[in-house]
Structures are given as structure tokens and as C-alpha cells.
Amino acid sequence: MNIHTEFNKDIKFLAKSEIRLKILSELNNHPNNVRGIVKNTKITYSSVSSNISKLEQNNHIKKIKNKYYINPMSEIYFKTLMDFKNSADLISDYESFWGKHNINQLNIESINNINDLKDSKLIETTPIDIYKTHNTIKKQLIETNSLKAIFPYMHPDYPQLIENILKNEGHVELIMPKDIYRAIMTHITRQVRRDALRQNRLEVDIVKKNPQLYLTICDESMSLGLFKNDGSFDQNRILISDNEKSQDWALNLFEDIKNEVTE
Numbered sequence: 001m002n003i004h005t006e007f008n009k010d011i012k013f014l015a016k017s018e019i020r021l022k023i024l025s026e027l028n029n030h031p032n033n034v035r036g037i038v039k040n041t042k043i044t045y046s047s048v049s050s051n052i053s054k055l056e057q058n059n060h061i062k063k064i065k066n067k068y069y070i071n072p073m074s075e076i077y078f079k080t081l082m083d084f085k086n087s088a089d090l091i092s093d094y095e096s097f098w099g100k101h102n103i104n105q106l107n108i109e110s111i112n113n114i115n116d117l118k119d120s121k122l123i124e125t126t127p128i129d130i131y132k133t134h135n136t137i138k139k140q141l142i143e144t145n146s147l148k149a150i151f152p153y154m155h156p157d158y159p160q161l162i163e164n165i166l167k168n169e170g171h172v173e174l175i176m177p178k179d180i181y182r183a184i185m186t187h188i189t190r191q192v193r194r195d196a197l198r199q200n201r202l203e204v205d206i207v208k209k210n211p212q213l214y215l216t217i218c219d220e221s222m223s224l225g226l227f228k229n230d231g232s233f234d235q236n237r238i239l240i241s242d243n244e245k246s247q248d249w250a251l252n253l254f255e256d257i258k259n260e261v262t263e
Contacts, residue, residue, distance in 0.1 A: 010077055013058060019043055019051050024060070024070055024078045031067040086115045094122045097237050101226040105212040107256050116249040117224075120241035133238045137216065137223055140240070144218035145170040148254050152211045153233055154180045159187035166196040173203045175258060177210050207261045214238070215254060222250035 014020055022041045026032060032040070038048050052068060055061045060074040070078065091098045091114075103111070125132045134155065141147065141161040145168060151158065162184065165172055174181075181204055185193060196202035214225030214233065223240045227233050241247070 010058070010060075010074075011081065014060070014074075014077055015081055017051065019047055020055060021078070021081065023048065023051055023055065024074065025082075027061060027068055027070040028075060028078055031064075031069045033066050033068065037068075083115050086118055090115060090118050094239065096124070097122055097226065097239055100229050101234065102212050102229055102231075103226065105257065107253065109256070110249065110253045113249055113252075116243075116245040117239065117241060119243040120239045120246055122237060123240055124237045125235075133225075133235060136238065136240060140216060140218045140221050140223060141165070144220070146172070146219055148173045148215075148217040148251070150175045150211045150213060150215040150254065150257060151180055151184075152176075152214055152227070153235075154183045159184050163188045163192055166192050166202060169201070171201045172196070175205045175207060175211065175254070175261060177208075178206050181206055205258055205261050211257070215250060217247065217250045217254060222247050224250065 014024065022043060023037055026037050026040055034045070034048055034052060037043070037052075038045050041048070052061070055074075056063065056068075059071060060077075061068045061070055063069075123133050123136045134157070138157055138161065141158075142164070145165065147162070147165055147170070149172075151174065162172055162174075166188070174184075176184075185204075193202065212227050214223070216223045221240060221242045223238050225234065225238045
């Protein structure tokens, strides 16, 4: 039996039982005995005992003295399964955001680490609050002293929001098409713009093709917007987060796109 077949067999064995996954989750946190697993997981003694035996027979756990330990390879299997489950849950929970949208500009690393966005929040406009997404973005830009952003469209509020950051000695780094660059910069006071450029507090990378996503990274938050499959930008929903992992995820994506356009 080759490694690929063995891997598939092990993954299927673990994935088909919620009880086994709960037991592995407990042992992944710390070694324990049967009674301790029963107490922490609230699974019946007979079910824990039965599945412990199956896990041990399939070399996923081992008993040392009175406690069970997860084997190193099974720990990798377990983490792989949990990452997949969490990613699937994230996509399912925010189907209106991920479904029928263009994600081609997300790199492989961003897709592989999509679970880093698990604590994010979906903001959607409503019939009684059609500016909800924009006002959320506006609040982020008002409260930050630094900004990295990819703007695929121009909003009349952006020039003043960016100017305010620059006036407060903040740093702004932008990726955008030339037409949006011109539209924003012509509405920022010339002296503010010139001082920021001279002091390297304003950096702009011009792209020939319109970016296929919206992204902001502020001091304490990030936001992500996508284009629909029909090519129009979906201004009705954005994903936001103040989680550190989400911030890192967004920053890695920003730097990857920046490297692409500056090569």
C-alpha cells in the first residue's frame, strides 16, 4: 500500500466519526485517561472506551502508563482535518460573500490560510441601511493612523479620509489604477500630498489592470471586498476583522499583489 492510499485511509477513518475527532481534540490539548476524556468531552464512557480501542488499533494514539497520547502523524492528520472543516464552515457561513464572486486574485497562500479569517464579520447593506458597508469602511479610515489599501473604485469620501491620515503624520500605501489615482490625488491638498511624498509617508503603485478585489489594512482592522462573477464590484458586502491573524492574512495578500505589480 503506497503512502497516498494510506493517507486517504487514515483521513477517512478519522473523518467519519465525530467522536474520534473529539477524542483526538482532547488528546491534542493534553494527554488524558478514559475517565478524563469522558469528563471533558461529555461523551459516554462506553463510546469513549470503544473508540479509544479503535484509535489505538489503528496506531493513532498510544497508551503510556495510565494516559493516552496522540501520535505525531495523527496529530498532523487531525490538524489538517480541522483546518479543512473550519475553512469549509467559514465559506458556508459567508456563502453570500464567497459564492458567485471572483477570487482569482487571491494567491495560493491566501486560499490555503483562509481559515485565518474565521473570526471575521460579514457586513452587508440592508434596505434601511444602504450605506452600511461604506460607513464601516469610513469608520476604519477615520480611526487609523496608517493605511495599506487596494482601491478598485473611487468613492468621493476617500480623498479627504486619506488627507486626514497624512495631516496627522500617518503613512499611506496604495495600489490602484491610474484613473483612480488621479481622481484621489487631485482632491488632496497639494502641499499635504507633496510633504507626504517627500517624507515617504505616501506610496502609490499604479496598476495597468483594475484590481479584482478591495482590501484595506488599518492599525487595528482589515476589510476585504470582492468582484462578482459578472465583473461588477460588490459594494453591498465586505468582510472585516480586528483579529491579528486576519491582519497578517491581509498584509501577506497586499504584499504579494504589490510584488506582482512592481516586478
